[in-house]
Amino acid sequence: MVNIAEVVVDCPLKDIDKTFYYAIPNHLVNYIEIGSRVIVPFGNRTLQGYVVNLFDKIEEQKYKLKEIDNVFEYPSILDRKLIDLAKWMSYNYNSSLFSCIQSMLPRGVKLQFTERYYLVKKTLDEDFNLFFKKPRTLGEIIVNLKITKEEIVYYLTEGVLEKKIDIKTNIQEKIEQEISLDVEQEEITLPVNALRQHELLELLTNQEWLSISDLPTPLRNAAKTFIDKGYVKVRERRIFREPETISLSGEKVAKILNDEQRTAFEKLVKAFDNGNKETFLLKGITGSGKTEIYLQFTQHVINSGKDVIILVPEIALTPLMVSRFKSRFGNKVAVLHSGLSEAQKFDEWLKIKDGKVKIVVGARSAVFAPLKNLGVIIIDEEHESTYKQEVQPRYVTKDVAEYRISQQKGVLLLGSATPSVESYYSAQNGYYKLLELTNRANNQGLPNIEIVDMKEELINGNKSIFSRLLYNSIYETLQRGEQVILFLNKRGFSATTLCRNCGFTFKCPHCDVNLTSHHKGNFLICHYCNYSLTSPKICPKCKGKHLRFNGLGTEKLKKEIEKHFPTAKVIRMDNDTMTTASSYNEVYQMFNEGKANVLVGTQMIAKGFDxxxxxxxxxxxxxxxxxxxxxxxxxxxxxxxxxxxxxAGRAELNGKVILQTYTPEHYSIKNSATYNYQGFYQQELKIRESLKYPPFIRLAKLEVMAKGEGEGKKTIEQIYNSLKLKIDNLNEEIQILGPVIPAIPKIRGLYRHILIIKFPKQSALLDVINSYDFKKYVKNNIINIKVDIDPITLI
Structure with missing residues (x-):
């Protein structure tokens, strides 16, 4: 009989990263399973935890186990497979098991514990008795009654007070009341002058159920009167707080696939129907119709009784993908991403958990969606760096998806026009199956890319940010009534603010980076820690007034377009303008409806748009x-x-691209100008192999962040020396590079030092790193250590 649970506890202490054993009381035996959320005693506190294993007995049990107080919900909040996934993540990304479990859940389901004290036996002190007419928290008692904790313990011991713990989730379900007539209309007598009651009665006779919250205030008062008099019956109904989506026309009917699309689709269907775990890389040029394959493959999967997760790399792209899937599948689609309110995320997650939907569309964290019968995961734009989580647990979404789909014996589909070198290498070597789309779905050709050498422009006297070719092309395009997209992967107005008298540059006092100027709002800001100050008028060093704003960002680019093309209607899309859930939808609709003819933006405009x-x-x-x-x-x-x-040129009109650069001879520039992925890939692969970078090895980055530069240097050297001894004992081809100071030496007031470890794909290094006691070096607010397995960047 199972009577012992292994529990990972939500303990805020950083040095407690292990599981604990608890006895399962008899009355809970049938309700506790792997994945259950339980309430447990922990020291003198009550905490939440998750059951990660169950046992009949455990060896070397030297003390009596504490019992689980209660189970919070049944069935369990997570299933066994998600707990197994959390364990896999904890090992592979050197992350605490609890952080891995928490990453699978919306914040709204986290529990709040509130201790309340109840009066159970009256005293001679009437003021005391009166104060406890309602339950009180410890803080309320101490502040209002001016008594000590020792006195409270006395009252508890003597049975005067009783302590209870109220537990609820951070976000509550939204419930609304509805009313319906419960008597015949002839039995209702209303005062002649009660106009609102007559109006409500008319509504009730024409509609079976009315939502009280939808009624105007005067009618709500009338509804209360009807309830009091017994004229109506009342029921409660769960309301879901729906995310906003873009409305697209013409997307409801499946399109006819061309030959290449049909071949790819049929291979996906065959693999899915065979019931074996498969990973496919769909490499399709821009505009080749990858999304239509996603849609039709999804239709096949849900017709087979299975569920689908579709991941997109950025929150900004989620509404567009959601609208396409909702146009085709209606209310079978749920949405999960960080741009939703906590209440919306809570509701969407519950819809998924309760099996009310078959499809989930979302950003990175949607890979954990608790679908009951998962069969396929699709990762669109699989090459994007945003699929790497940069905080604990620092997981790689593609690898998590691959592990999860292997649990289900399903299909993982990776899609991109420009696959990551690692993914394409896997496809070339048979680990993934390669599907290719080499033509646009509408048979339109790819736009011609013209390279402009900006060094030549300068030599010829053009100091503008626009080459003569780009300037003339913008003019001609706008004259024809067509639209322009201008891409610059840097937000803000200018990159540096410089004093022309003494050379002083405005830097962030917490990070070793220049402050970026933003004219809207008139401030300078650090894009690493968000430190900001009002744009200066004089130099703080020499008091000079000659300040220059150097460099270029999207805000300045928009200003330049408006200056040179005053009739243009320009809109901007970057992290500074996309600040609310509706911002993206508003910009998209404006441009799509032709209310603007120039779109300026960063990398969020580089994909997904049509x-x-x-x-x-x-x-x-x-x-x-x-x-x-x-x-x-x-x-x-x-x-x-x-x-x-x-x-460009995704419909009937031909497109053109003008690429401005100071390094036209670079292989990535030259190959991109001819859409030559193979040429780029082969050259890049040679460099990666010679320098020993992925896909030929794996990487780990260890980073020490310290208040003092000397303290950080000393700590990283200690870690290097002790870790190197352990690694040398493995007798593997492992390189430790460093310690080094990274390109940005200080962020948020902490000095940075890093080690880079290059190790074979099949290596025991993770055992060494996971068993290494990094916590002994950590000091609160003084030294912190970050371990990043498979980092996306080494900066």
């Missing part, structure tokens, strides 16, 4: 990502250029 009137794309400065000091910078540059170029 505007038929966009015939010109201008890439203002392709070198921005290329100059990033990271081994993926060339790949990132190729992907961004190819993706944003694909926004």
């Amino acid at each position: 505007f038929p009137k966009v015939t010109l794309v201008g890439i203002i400065l392709a070198d921005l990502s290329l100059n990033f000091p990271d081994f993926r910078s060339s790949e990132k540059t190729f992907q961004l250029i190819t993706q944003v170029a694909g926004r």
Whole structure:
């Protein structure tokens, strides 16, 4: 008989990262299972925890186990497979088991514990008795009665007071009351002058159930009168707080697939129907109809009784994908991403958990959606760096999806026009199955890309941010009544603010980076810690008034367009403008309806869009990502250029792309200008192999962040020396690089030092890292340590 539970407890102490054993009381035996959320005693507190294993007995039990107080819900909040996934994540990403479990749940389901004290035996003190006419918290008692904790313990011991713990979730279900006539109309007598009651009666006779919350206030008062007199019956109904979506026309009917699409679709269907775990890489050029394959494959999967998760790389793209799926599948679709309110996330998650939907569309965290019968996971734009979680647990979404779909013996579909080098390498070597779409779905050709060498522009006297070719092309495009997209992967107005008298540069006092100028709002801001100050008028060093704003961002680009093309209607899309859930929808609708003819933006405009009137794309400065000091910078540059170029000429009108650069000879620039993925891939692969980078090895990044630079340096050297001894004992080909100071030496007031470890794909290194006691170096607010397995960047 199972009577012992292994529980991971929600304990705020950082140094407690282990599981604990609890006895299961007889009355709970039939209600506790792996994945159950339980209430347990922990020291002198009551905490929530999750059951991760069950036992008949445990070895070496030297003390009597505490009992579980209660189970919060039944059936369990998580199933066994999700708990297994959490364990896998904990090991593979050096993360606490509890953080892995919490990442699977919306914040709204987290429990709040409130201790309340009840009067159970009256005293001679009437004021005391009166105060406890309602339950009180400890804080209320101490502040109002001015008594000590020892006196409270005395009252508890003597049976005067009783302590109870109220437990509820952070977000509550939204319930509304509805009313319906419960008597014959002839039995209702209303005063002649009670106009609102007569109006309500008329509504009730024409509608079976009325929501009280939908009624105007005067009618709500009338409803209360009807309830008191017994004229109506009342019922409660659960209301779901729905996320906002974009309305798309013409998406409800499946499109006829072309030959390439049909071949890819049939291979996916065959693999799914065979019931074996398979991973496919769908490499399709921009506009080749990958989304239509997603839609029709999803239809086949849900017709077979299985469920589907579709992941998109950015919150900004979620409404667009959601609208496409909702147009086709209606209320079978739920949405999960961080742009929703906590209440909306809570409701969407409950819909999924309760089996009310078959399809989930969302960003990274939607990979954990608790669908009851998961059969397929689709990851759109699989190459995007946003699929890597940058806080605990630092998981790679693609790998998590692969593990989860292997549990279900389902299909994982990765889609991209520019697959990551690692994914394409896996497809070339037989680990993934490759599907290719080489033509646009509408048979329209890819837009021609023209490279402009900005060094030549300068030599010829053009100091503008627009080459002559781009300037003339914008003018001609707007004259024809068509639309323009201008891409610049840097937000803000200018990158640096410089004193021309003494050379002083405004930097963040907490991070070793320049402050970015934003003219709207008139401030300088750090994009790493959000420190900001009002735009200065004088230099704090020499008191000079000659300040120059150098560099270029999307805000300045928008201003320049408005200056040179005063009749243009320009809108901007970047992290500064997309601040609310509706921001993206508003910009999308404006541009889609032709209310604006120039769209300026960062990488969030590089994918997902399909505007038929966009015939010109201008890439203002392709070198921005290329100059990033990271081994993926060339790949990132190729992907961004190819993706944003694909926004042009997607309908009947031909498209054109103008690519401005200072390094036209670079292989990522040259290959992107001809859409030559193979050429780029082969050259990049040679470099990765010679320098020993993924896909040939795996990486781990260990980062020490310290208040003092010397303290951080000392700590990283201690870790290096002790870790190297353990790694040397493995007798594997493992390289430890560092310690080094990264490109950004200080962030949020903490000095940074890193170690990079290169290790074989089949290695015991994770055992060493997971068993290593990094916590002994951690000091609250002084030293912190971050372990990142498979980091997306080394900066």
